Amino acid sequence: MKIHIDKTKCYMSGECYYNHPEIFKMGDEGYPEVIYSDLDKNEIKQHAQEAAEVCPATALKLEL
Numbered sequence: 001m002k003i004h005i006d007k008t009k010c011y012m013s014g015e016c017y018y019n020h021p022e023i024f025k026m027g028d029e030g031y032p033e034v035i036y037s038d039l040d041k042n043e044i045k046q047h048a049q050e051a052a053e054v055c056p057a058t059a060l061k062l063e064l
């Protein structure tokens with residue numbers, strides 16, 4: 001599983017890295033960065049799906 005961040009949509013609200021620091025961290029420019037780019041644990045997958053669902057900019061896409 002991979003997570004794609006569309007930086008043309010993201011406006012750095014921070015929900016993803018504040019709510020799911022196990023998956024995201026804040027990058028140098030304020031955009032999120034994925035800590036795990038290749039996930040296979042169900043729990044992490046679930047958290048990534050939650051992050052994508054609550055992203056106000058719909059900037060997170062999961063490649064399952």
Ligand code: SF4
Pocket residue numbers: 005009010011012013014015016017031032054055056057058059060
């Ligand atoms: S929740 Fe969405 S808009 Fe906010 S920082 Fe993360 S990717 Fe960007």
